[in-house]
Amino acid sequence: MSLMNTLRAPLxxxxxxIATVSVAPITxxxxxxxxEAAAASAPAADATASAPADAGVPVGVPAPTTSKETIDxxxxxxxxxxxGGFIAKFNLIVMLIMSMGSWYIIFTKLxxxxxxxxxxxxxxxxxxxxxxxxxxxxxxEEGSAFRYIAESGLKASDHHEGTLVEQIDRxxxxxxxxxxxxxxxxxxxxxxxxxxxTVGSTAPFVGLFxxxxxxxxxxxxxxxxxxxxxxxxxxxxxxxxxxxxxxxAVAVPAVMGYNWLVRxxxxxxxxVRAFSGDLHNVLLAGKR
Numbered sequence: 001m002s003l004m005n006t007l008r009a010p011l012x013x014x015x016x017x018i019a020t021v022s023v024a025p026i027t028x029x030x031x032x033x034x035x036e037a038a039a040a041s042a043p044a045a046d047a048t049a050s051a052p053a054d055a056g057v058p059v060g061v062p063a064p065t066t067s068k069e070t071i072d073x074x075x076x077x078x079x080x081x082x083x084g085g086f087i088a089k090f091n092l093i094v095m096l097i098m099s100m101g102s103w104y105i106i107f108t109k110l111x112x113x114x115x116x117x118x119x120x121x122x123x124x125x126x127x128x129x130x131x132x133x134x135x136x137x138x139x140x141e142e143g144s145a146f147r148y149i150a151e152s153g154l155k156a157s158d159h160h161e162g163t164l165v166e167q168i169d170r171x172x173x174x175x176x177x178x179x180x181x182x183x184x185x186x187x188x189x190x191x192x193x194x195x196x197x198t199v200g201s202t203a204p205f206v207g208l209f210x211x212x213x214x215x216x217x218x219x220x221x222x223x224x225x226x227x228x229x230x231x232x233x234x235x236x237x238x239x240x241x242x243x244x245x246x247x248x249a250v251a252v253p254a255v256m257g258y259n260w261l262v263r264x265x266x267x268x269x270x271x272v273r274a275f276s277g278d279l280h281n282v283l284l285a286g287k288r
Contacts, residue, residue, distance in 0.1 A: 087210070087213050088210060088213065088214070088239060088243070091206060091207070091209065091210040091213075091243060092210075092246070094206055095203060095206055095207065095246050095247060095250050098199045098202075098203055098206075098250050098254070099199075099249070099250045099253075101195060101199070102195070102196055102199050102250070102253060102254040102257060103253070105192035105193075105195060105196055105257070106196070106253070106257040106261070108192070109189075109192060109193075109261050110261070110264075112189070113189070113261070113264050113265070113268055115144075116144070116145055116189075116268050116271075116272075117267075117268060117271070119140065119141055119144045119145065119146055120146065120268070120271040120272070120275070122140075122141075123140070123146055123275060126139035126140065127139055127140060127146070127150070128278075133150060133153070133154055133279070133282060133283070134154065136150065137150040137151055137154065145185045145188075145272060146272070146275055148181055148184075148185065149178060149181045149182065149185070149272070149275060149276050149279060150279060152177050152178060152180070152181035153174060153177060153178050153181075153276075153279050153280065153283050154283075155177070156173055156174045156176075156177030156178070156283075157170070157174055157283050170284075171284055174280060174283050174284065175280055178276045178279060178280050178283075179276070181276070182269075182272055182273060182276050185269075185272055186265075186269055186272075189265045189268065189269070190265065193258055193261060193262065193265075196254045196255075196257055196258040196261070197254075197258050199250060199251065199254040200251050200252075200254040200255035200258060201251075203247050203248075203250040203251035203254065204247045204248060204251045205247070206247055206250075207243045207244050207245075207246055207247015207248065207250075207251075208243075208244065208247065209243075210239070210240065210242075210243025210244075210246075210247070211240040211241070211243050211244045212240075213240075213243075214237065214238075214239040214240030214241075214243060215237065215240050217239070218237050218240075
């Protein structure tokens, strides 16, 4: 028993030392790896906090792009010209000619009226300050309406005697010549207005004819197919509506242009008649 008691104390001490040595490296390793785990978790937390709402998209994978699909309109104006019949194309050509002619007349008449208004404003500065009618006529622009009236009055005054019209008194003959020149200018200003009036009154009916023809085509296709499906009706009805719209688009500018030009012609002709009246009185006074 004494031997066992003697060996027990050293044996317990040895076991305790072995256990202490084996546990110490594990504890040190755990303490050393704790800061690394904390440092690694910090960026992960920041990334989680700064991630956008759509963080479900994997990193590095591009976001899907949506492309808008374009579908060609099978019932547009190009389709009308491509698939339309002879009547539809003829209507389009007629309305195109009407529209081009209307805009050409509107712009040319506006330019002509503008030149005449400028000439009327320059009459007082050049013509009436000259020493004679001949000298005043030379100050006017070549081919202008006011120069034409002045030259007509001078011609009537110079060639009254010794001709067949000498039996007409000089006053009446000069008045007739000047009045005739004014009427010629008014007729020139009115050129093209009849075309605008014709387009404004007939273009809607030309478009309406295309509308009726398109509806007739729709009814024909329904009768052939035996059923009123939308694909049988959409094309002809769309053609009819396009024809109506084009007819109105041609007629409205023609009517508005006609009314505008007529009103401006009235203003120009007032200046022309005032000039002709003054010229008539000067010629009767014997001033040439």
